[in-house]
Structure formats: C-alpha cells, structure tokens
Amino acid sequence: MIIKKMFKILIFSLFVNSFIFQGLSANTDFDKWIKNFKIKAINSGISKNVVDEIMSDAIFLPKVIKYDRYQPEFYEDTFTYIKKRSSKNKIKQGIKLYKKEKKIIEKIESEFNVEKELLLALMGIETNFGKYLGKMDIVSSLATLSFDKRRSEFFTKELLILLNLVDKKIIDRNILFGSWAGAFGNFQFMPRTIKNYAIDYNNNKSIELKKTEDSFASAANYLKTIGWKRNQPCYFKIDLKENIPKKYLNSSARNIQNKKKFNYFKKYIKNYENINITKNLNAAIIIPDKDIIPGAETLSPAYIIFDNYEKILNWNRSLRFALAVCKLKDSFKNEI
Numbered sequence: 001m002i003i004k005k006m007f008k009i010l011i012f013s014l015f016v017n018s019f020i021f022q023g024l025s026a027n028t029d030f031d032k033w034i035k036n037f038k039i040k041a042i043n044s045g046i047s048k049n050v051v052d053e054i055m056s057d058a059i060f061l062p063k064v065i066k067y068d069r070y071q072p073e074f075y076e077d078t079f080t081y082i083k084k085r086s087s088k089n090k091i092k093q094g095i096k097l098y099k100k101e102k103k104i105i106e107k108i109e110s111e112f113n114v115e116k117e118l119l120l121a122l123m124g125i126e127t128n129f130g131k132y133l134g135k136m137d138i139v140s141s142l143a144t145l146s147f148d149k150r151r152s153e154f155f156t157k158e159l160l161i162l163l164n165l166v167d168k169k170i171i172d173r174n175i176l177f178g179s180w181a182g183a184f185g186n187f188q189f190m191p192r193t194i195k196n197y198a199i200d201y202n203n204n205k206s207i208e209l210k211k212t213e214d215s216f217a218s219a220a221n222y223l224k225t226i227g228w229k230r231n232q233p234c235y236f237k238i239d240l241k242e243n244i245p246k247k248y249l250n251s252s253a254r255n256i257q258n259k260k261k262f263n264y265f266k267k268y269i270k271n272y273e274n275i276n277i278t279k280n281l282n283a284a285i286i287i288p289d290k291d292i293i294p295g296a297e298t299l300s301p302a303y304i305i306f307d308n309y310e311k312i313l314n315w316n317r318s319l320r321f322a323l324a325v326c327k328l329k330d331s332f333k334n335e336i
C-alpha cells in the first residue's frame, strides 16, 4: 500500500518537474530568440532604442499557441460559421452604427467606390463593430508566433514591420493591443496591411485604426487597391450535378483553381437559372466543408464564386470567412 502511494507521489513529482522543466526551457529558448530578433531588427534599420524598449516587455504567451491551433476556420462547418456571423443581432448593431456615422461612411463609400454594406460587414465580423478589438499585447503575440515553428517566417516579418511603423511614428507605441494573432483596430489589420493600405484620412498626422474615420477609409482603400468591384457579385449557393469533374471542386482557400467563365459552369449547376448575373464573369466552384468536416458530402454545400470573393480571401484566407462577409453584406443591402 505504502509502496503504491510512494509510486504515485514519484510519478506525480516527475510529471510536475517535467512540466516546470519544459516551461523553463521554452522560456530560455524564447529569450535567445528575442536576443537574435533584436539584432535582426536593428540590422534592418530600426532604431536601437525603439527595438530595446518595445522588445524588453515581450513575453511568451502559451495561450496564443493554443488559439493558433484551434481557429474556427479549422473546425466549424460552413452553415454554423456563417449563421453565427450574420445573425439578426449583428445586422441590427451594424445599422445602429451606420445611422450614427452615416455622413462619414457615405462619404467614404463614394470616394473609394466601395459599398458601405461591405465595410460594415467586415467590421461586424472582425470586431463586432469595434466591441472586440482585442486586449492582447500584440508585440508579445507576434513574438510568440514568430518563435513558434508553424508560421515563423510570416510572423517575424509582421513583427519587423510593426517595429518599423512605431519607429517612423506612424503608429503610437502605447496602443498596441489587439487580437491574439497580432491584428489591430476596427478592421483587424495586420502590420503589413497597415503599412500597405492604412491612411490618415482626417489628416491629423496619426493613423487611428480604432476610430471611424481612419479605419473605414483605410479598409475602403485596401479593398479598392486590391481590386474590389462595386456592384459585382461575390458568390451564389448552388446545387451541383453529379457529373461535375472533380478538378473543378476547390476546397482550399490558398489556391482557387480551374476557373472558367460562368456560362461554362451552367451545365453542372441544377439551379443556374436562379443566378442573377448580367455579365459572363470569371467563376470557380468551392466546396468549403470537404477538407474540414469529417464525413462531409462532396457536392454540398457548394458555391460559385467570382473575382470579388477572391478579394475577400486576400483579406483573410478562409473560404468560410469570405462567404460570411458577403452574406452579411447582402443582408445589410436589404436593410439599409
């Protein structure tokens, strides 16, 4: 009996020790990584005092790794994912914001030629209209994801860009709080997106992505620059015929393949007569559940997508995300 008890204690203490040891070694390796990263950042031209000051507070955040491995894009089926993000409540909140900021939102819509409904949909899905901007210290988030092996190169670049933006005083160093993945502001811009597309719309010498004017104009500028076409369709839900060749069925957001003109696909679509488009646009077919949901049907749900849909993939590489954004956009269209 005593031996059994001692054995249990021994196993338990081994478990605790290995846990502490793993934690310590992760920390030591992370500190080493920070040291090397700082040299890299200074060598890339960012001032030493900015690098030292910002990186001295960076810590390893284990929960960021947990979130990275458990994103809804990786496990929620399309129906659930879209339903959660285009609820009646979301539409109501978006309309409330639109009424409050009508003047500025309509000015930005006509100036950038991007539908206000699309801007509202993106903001609604990204941050619930500015309610969930994220409270994570994004320097630590980006450092954690850079230290992690899964997408190290991508996040290291993002962190370098962020330090550069702070160094050039484009972004205020005291407001660097956002999502676990390092995204920031009403529209959750990553540092690279801030650098390439964010603008100081109200000309007060600061890009304020948590405020309406700069954030809406920056999002509109991003969409316009990557080629969003106003009043062109995004996608339609379709019923596929059994004879559609497999090569036309896309299930990865990384690379949409085998595009054809819409008219070509008609012969594989049972309900093509319900699809109301005036031009013979470039199109492709997606089956977003196939690679994600165990036991998913091959031909359902299926959607025919157009160039505009791919612009939303550019914003966030997730087949479901782009569907939800366009669905919410259309819901606003019926209400505003």
Ligand SMILES: [Ca+2]
Residues within 6 Å of the ligand: 199, 200, 201, 202, 203, 204, 205, 206, 207, 208, 214
């Ligand atoms: Ca500004």
